[in-house]
Amino acid sequence: MKNRLKVLRAENDMTQAQLAEETGVSRQTINAIEKGKFDPSLPLAFRFAKLFKMSIEDIFAHED
Amino acid sequence: MKTQKHSGISKNKPITFHLGLWTFAWVLSIAFVTFGSKYLWEFNPTITVIMILISSLVGIGVIITNRKYIKQIDELQRKILLDAMGVSLGVAVIGGISYSMLDTTNVIDFDAEISHLVILIGLTYLAGVLIGNARYK
Incomplete structure (x- = not known):
């Protein structure tokens, strides 16, 4: 699954640690998601969407 | 850009501490049964059974706390x-049955002890956690 998390985080001038704090996960989790190594749960995806005021589809895209 | 913060990570410290306490109590109870039966109550079966029951109850506490811990930790750590x-x-399962067969078929000279299996499980779990953490670093 591809995602725009790193770009959105940069656009909002946030560090991985800040994004982790805002969404209640570890910085390691944010890093793993940004690198595409780990797919977040649906509740966490919703938290990202709420934080960036976007839909989940605008942040995450499925790749075949 | 601020939203309501989620305190998933900060909640972990108390539950980790509780898990540590329960595990310590369980290890202590095992030591108490092992050495107490020999040095304190000289293998009195009634006292031994009572102490094993207490140790098992503490063990159930470890299981329940561990389950709570798993539910509360960060989702990557949970994975x-x-x-x-x-x-x-x-x-x-595989190692235990293979080890048991080695014993029952007399391929090995010594008895297959459960403690060996527990050590194997512990080391496998430790290696799994370390490899997992390295993978998602």
């Missing part, structure tokens, strides 16, 4: 721990 547990379970 790493569950993956490690899955591998440990597989190694425990």
